[in-house]
Amino acid sequence: MAKRLRGMQTAASAAKALDVGRRTAVNYISELRKLGYVRTSRGKGKIRMYEISETKAIKKSGTDLYDFINSLSPVKVHKPYEYIIHGKLSAEEAIARAIETKDFRTILAAMYLFRLVKDWPELNRQTKMRGLQRSVGALYDLARKYIRVRAMDKRTRNSLLKARTEDKFIVPHMRSKNFQDIERVWNVYLPFNDGDMRR
Amino acid sequence: MTGVNEQQELFKLIGRQLKKRVECYVIGGSAMLFYGFKTVTKDIDLVFTSEEERRRFTAVLKEMGFAHRRYSDYTAENAAVLMERKEARFDLFLAEIITTVLSPGMISRIKEKHEFSNLVVNVVSPEDIIVLKCATDRAGDRKDAADIIGSMEISWDTILEEARWQAANGKKAFVIFLFDFVEDLRYDYKAIIPRSFTKNLMKEYKEQLIKLLGYKKYKEMDGK
Numbered sequence: 001m002a003k004r005l006r007g008m009q010t011a012a013s014a015a016k017a018l019d020v021g022r023r024t025a026v027n028y029i030s031e032l033r034k035l036g037y038v039r040t041s042r043g044k045g046k047i048r049m050y051e052i053s054e055t056k057a058i059k060k061s062g063t064d065l066y067d068f069i070n071s072l073s074p075v076k077v078h079k080p081y082e083y084i085i086h087g088k089l090s091a092e093e094a095i096a097r098a099i100e101t102k103d104f105r106t107i108l109a110a111m112y113l114f115r116l117v118k119d120w121p122e123l124n125r126q127t128k129m130r131g132l133q134r135s136v137g138a139l140y141d142l143a144r145k146y147i148r149v150r151a152m153d154k155r156t157r158n159s160l161l162k163a164r165t166e167d168k169f170i171v172p173h174m175r176s177k178n179f180q181d182i183e184r185v186w187n188v189y190l191p192f193n194d195g196d197m198r199r
Numbered sequence: 200m201t202g203v204n205e206q207q208e209l210f211k212l213i214g215r216q217l218k219k220r221v222e223c224y225v226i227g228g229s230a231m232l233f234y235g236f237k238t239v240t241k242d243i244d245l246v247f248t249s250e251e252e253r254r255r256f257t258a259v260l261k262e263m264g265f266a267h268r269r270y271s272d273y274t275a276e277n278a279a280v281l282m283e284r285k286e287a288r289f290d291l292f293l294a295e296i297i298t299t300v301l302s303p304g305m306i307s308r309i310k311e312k313h314e315f316s317n318l319v320v321n322v323v324s325p326e327d328i329i330v331l332k333c334a335t336d337r338a339g340d341r342k343d344a345a346d347i348i349g350s351m352e353i354s355w356d357t358i359l360e361e362a363r364w365q366a367a368n369g370k371k372a373f374v375i376f377l378f379d380f381v382e383d384l385r386y387d388y389k390a391i392i393p394r395s396f397t398k399n400l401m402k403e404y405k406e407q408l409i410k411l412l413g414y415k416k417y418k419e420m421d422g423k
Contacts, residue, residue, distance in 0.1 A: 006352070054351045055235045061207065062313065082311040086211060 002037045005052045062086040073112035091116035096126035099135050104171050114149040120156035133163035135170045138186035146197045200239045203232045214315030216259045221252045222319040226331050233322045242288040246301050297334040326357045333380035345388035355396035378404040
């Protein structure tokens with residue numbers, strides 16, 4: 001049955017797929033859930049959505065980077081794969097990891113995480129480890145233009161500005177047409193234009 | 200035998216002990232644990248892309264009390280390193296897994312990436328688990344592959360594409376191994392494999408046999 005219902009289902013679509021009544025379909029899904037084949041979430045209009053897999057969903061420890069970003073940002077990202085971090089994942093670390101992916105949409109979504117950053121030295125540490133200090137500084141300045149974010153402390157800002165430029169491109173081959181002032185300050189190329197930020 | 204939780208605990212422990220970042224690819228039974236196709240595995244098979252990373256990994260295993268032993272029947276340049284401690288066993292490969300190469304396609308198709316502090320474990324796709332299983336003659340591997348085929352929709356085009364890549368990149372006998380493997384799955388394990396795939400594989404199989412044996416010898420064999 002899990003094979004026949006594989007994928008995302010609502011009670012109505014499951015009933016249609018099995019050619020049974022809605023109530024019976026809910027009962028079947030309930031049985032499948034007990035066996036570990038179903039994960040439930042809420043869709044648009046609070047509809048119950050059932051994610052049914054053919055294999056038993058094993059409980060995974062750790063946090064998925066993409067789920068973490070999606071839960072905190074209004075811009076949603078498609079997962080290329082499950083990126084599970086075993087250990088605590090903070091907003092500071094998630095920003096650094098998102099920049100590391102060099103993916104346009106992941107970085108755009110992660111910019112909203114600047115709203116949650118409280119520990120600026122931690123952000124500095126996380127980006128220093130990855131050689132992304134100038135990139136994070138430029139993205140912070142850009143985020144500040146469109147999103148309400150806390151002010152970065154001066155010590156962190158100065159430290160970020162002192163860093164050496166490792167790679168000028170945050171996203172390969174992409175340069176901004178609208179934010180050259182920020183690019184000049186940080187000596188990196190921003191991948192976003194005004195239109196990207198307003199969406 | 201290693202279970203799902205024991206495997207994760209081992210990775211966590213190794214990740215914490217590693218001083219520098221090490222990235223590897225998990226294949227075989229241990230990859231099946233991540234997907235929930237299996238609950239226990241005999242050994243944890245890992246593939247490294249650099250000798251340096253494998254060396255760092257084995258050094259940590261030694262610190263943890265694992266004994267270092269080479270495969271007695273495997274003396275090729277890229278020989279696997281076998282390490283064991285009581286019930287837990289690690290098979291550590293370097294880019295090559297017996298008759299198969301860790302291809303760029305396999306790397307791009309990974310489905311899960313787990314970060315245990317300094318240890319990054321990439322889980323290869325179910326299609327690639329099947330591809331890599333055909334390298335051995337063990338009945339257990341055939342049963343594992345049949346279990347995967349029975350429990351999910353397999354992208355057979357991906358497997359065929361991978362077979363072509365392996366053949367074009369020095370592993371000429373790979374298609375032949377895969378063909379025999381698929382035949383075993385069809386007849387011995389009653390696995391449902393699409394006709395179009397077997398037809399295309401048969402074509403590749405013939406081409407590779409001709410390349411390996413020469414047309415004359417192939418025709419003689421075909422006649423028999």
